[in-house]
Amino acid sequence: MLKKIITLIIIQFSFPSTLIAKELNVFACEPEWKSLVEEIGGEKVKAISATHAKQDPHYIRARPSLISKIRRADLIFCSGAGLEVGWMPILIQKAKAEVQPGSIGYLMASKYTPIIDIPKSIDRGHGDIHPEGNPHVHLDPNNIPIIAKELYRRLVIIDPINKSYYNSRYNNFISRWDKSLLEWEKEIQDIKGKNIVIHHKSFDYMFYWMGLNEVAALEIKPGIPPTAAHLNDILQTVNKDTVDLIVVSPYDPPKGATWLSNKTKIPFVILPYTIGGNEESNNLFALFDSSIKILQDALYYK
Amino acid sequence: MYIYKIIASFILTLFVFTKFVVADELEDRVKELEEKIAKMESSDGNNSLSTSTKTKIYGNEFNPSIGIILNGKYNNFSMKSAEPAVKGFVIGHEGERGREGLQLGESELNFSSNIDDKFYGSMTAAIVKEDGEDKVELEEAYLMTTPNFNFPDGMSLKAGKAFWTLGYMNEHHVHADDFANRPLPYRVYLNKSWNDEGAEITYTLPTDYYAEIGAGMFRGDDYPIKGGDGESVGAMSAFARIGGDIDQDQNWRMGLYYVDGDNSGGRAGNDGDNTFKGDSSLYVTDFRYSYAPTGNVREQELTLQGEFFARNEDGTYDDIVFNGTSYGWYAQSVYKFNSRWRGGLRYSQMETAGVPTGLIGTNMDGEGFDPTSIAIMTDWTNSEFSRVRWQINQDKLASGSTDNQFTVQYIISIGAHGAHKF
Numbered sequence: 001m002l003k004k005i006i007t008l009i010i011i012q013f014s015f016p017s018t019l020i021a022k023e024l025n026v027f028a029c030e031p032e033w034k035s036l037v038e039e040i041g042g043e044k045v046k047a048i049s050a051t052h053a054k055q056d057p058h059y060i061r062a063r064p065s066l067i068s069k070i071r072r073a074d075l076i077f078c079s080g081a082g083l084e085v086g087w088m089p090i091l092i093q094k095a096k097a098e099v100q101p102g103s104i105g106y107l108m109a110s111k112y113t114p115i116i117d118i119p120k121s122i123d124r125g126h127g128d129i130h131p132e133g134n135p136h137v138h139l140d141p142n143n144i145p146i147i148a149k150e151l152y153r154r155l156v157i158i159d160p161i162n163k164s165y166y167n168s169r170y171n172n173f174i175s176r177w178d179k180s181l182l183e184w185e186k187e188i189q190d191i192k193g194k195n196i197v198i199h200h201k202s203f204d205y206m207f208y209w210m211g212l213n214e215v216a217a218l219e220i221k222p223g224i225p226p227t228a229a230h231l232n233d234i235l236q237t238v239n240k241d242t243v244d245l246i247v248v249s250p251y252d253p254p255k256g257a258t259w260l261s262n263k264t265k266i267p268f269v270i271l272p273y274t275i276g277g278n279e280e281s282n283n284l285f286a287l288f289d290s291s292i293k294i295l296q297d298a299l300y301y302k
Numbered sequence: 303m304y305i306y307k308i309i310a311s312f313i314l315t316l317f318v319f320t321k322f323v324v325a326d327e328l329e330d331r332v333k334e335l336e337e338k339i340a341k342m343e344s345s346d347g348n349n350s351l352s353t354s355t356k357t358k359i360y361g362n363e364f365n366p367s368i369g370i371i372l373n374g375k376y377n378n379f380s381m382k383s384a385e386p387a388v389k390g391f392v393i394g395h396e397g398e399r400g401r402e403g404l405q406l407g408e409s410e411l412n413f414s415s416n417i418d419d420k421f422y423g424s425m426t427a428a429i430v431k432e433d434g435e436d437k438v439e440l441e442e443a444y445l446m447t448t449p450n451f452n453f454p455d456g457m458s459l460k461a462g463k464a465f466w467t468l469g470y471m472n473e474h475h476v477h478a479d480d481f482a483n484r485p486l487p488y489r490v491y492l493n494k495s496w497n498d499e500g501a502e503i504t505y506t507l508p509t510d511y512y513a514e515i516g517a518g519m520f521r522g523d524d525y526p527i528k529g530g531d532g533e534s535v536g537a538m539s540a541f542a543r544i545g546g547d548i549d550q551d552q553n554w555r556m557g558l559y560y561v562d563g564d565n566s567g568g569r570a571g572n573d574g575d576n577t578f579k580g581d582s583s584l585y586v587t588d589f590r591y592s593y594a595p596t597g598n599v600r601e602q603e604l605t606l607q608g609e610f611f612a613r614n615e616d617g618t619y620d621d622i623v624f625n626g627t628s629y630g631w632y633a634q635s636v637y638k639f640n641s642r643w644r645g646g647l648r649y650s651q652m653e654t655a656g657v658p659t660g661l662i663g664t665n666m667d668g669e670g671f672d673p674t675s676i677a678i679m680t681d682w683t684n685s686e687f688s689r690v691r692w693q694i695n696q697d698k699l700a701s702g703s704t705d706n707q708f709t710v711q712y713i714i715s716i717g718a719h720g721a722h723k724f
Contacts, residue, residue: 052550054596055594055598055599058600060599061599064512065512065547071506093422093458223686225640
């Protein structure tokens, strides 16, 4: 063990890390950013995601393996806007100077997109709110090209040798995305104006884009889990005629939603939320394909 | 809205005339700007879409983050007379069971901020009631180098007063603990926690799994040493620890830690009896495993945690030559049933060192008795910022003495949203 550690230290000091690194190490906080970086970086990047679809990205632990991963990262790619505030500050202390906040290697997607749900007043009495606004920016498909462009710009600066490689993959991605976006825009026309009950404000960007209305949330307040009393209150205000669907993410506990659905006969669905959120959603295109299909099936053909 | 267009066209004109910027890039920018304007115009009225997040009110921007921890409790002890000393050990004030009845615990005030690009600073003060008086105890006051400091990647220096790297629990503030009190080895060897004055350097290795090593030097004026002469380095430390994932929902960490120091000034217990002078070496090993059955630690989580301590003292107790090794350990498991409720069980035990004839009959004489403590707790967490805990302890600290304790405790956190250490 000791020998191994000493050898590793010697290796570290003998070679600058750029000589050993064959591919760019990307530390993505969420699966959607890992997927986007793979779309543009291809085989020139080695991306990991700190969270998976079953985890609530607000609340993970700064576990040991994440320290070793962020320690070697050449690019940190996250949602920002306070989503990772419970664990990122501890991890970032162990990362390189090149990926510290404000540097090229530190990319927060929400800095480049329009932000919704910015609270007018900030008080913890309103729950665990994000003063910066809603961080779940990847769920508006219009945001993806904006973020992809910034990511492409950063990749070229960090790894200029592969500029033409990134360029062709970026252009290819954008043209495919634009094409899909046109199709999606057509598909969501059918479900516009429907009323939805959510668990947490995870889907605001998607619903805003789709023209769906959020009428109630199962969480008492953001970050404060539902109670039986609160669910009973919701039961008084919603019924089959006023609400079309209950939507939760793969990491929300389904208990409250199932209960409300049984009582009211309002259908309830789990939207994938991110890559890996269901079997179909294995990339960003499939994530939107699958989300739209689930909503269409539940709302349009209802 | 039109002001944006005017500005955009002004910038465009300027750049065209100066012929300075590549046309492509400019077009992109104008397009982006126009898209944004279009978006803002289309979103007028029924929603809160806004691009105004980037404007901030300056003035308080450079104030440090401020966090406040308040905690209060009610203690009920079955043993109404004074708590017996932990048989075979001489312990400090913080290691005792505390007061009975309704009371305020430690009220903590924390300020922290980046100092500049190369340093981070933090201070935590606790206001506590001791002997009927409110006292301010400085828990932490340190600076730490940021990764922008010109150390090799992964290296960091911390200097000042801090909860130094030793075992699992020492680095954590008491309010983050899973139980209302600390296990026996922490109470006996560390007087609850080790936060001496000094400096520590750590290095995270660039390996696939987590591996970190570190070493420090300290004044030697706090448990486990205490009573350093203050002239030279009173204590030294070293540690190594590793960790990793078993799969995406299970992870582990383990470490080895060592602190050694010489105290010519003498370390007396809270009651002033049996003063130790000499060399104390403390060896600690810790292990922690956590498992999230659904993947989401917010909903359900199981943690198993244990630490083993061995202390060798080579010197004198009350001028009687003493060389002995004692041991202490604890093991605990906490299970989170759902997002609000957790339950936990902890067992801790001490094993005393044999004493020379001169110390027979004193507090240091364990008489072959091993002090134990059992704790059972359940707690309710409303949000990340508030928690209420119920705990039952059974302490058997001396032969024939059983103290059943009941505690209700609240812990709340106000202000800056501190990130949680693993």
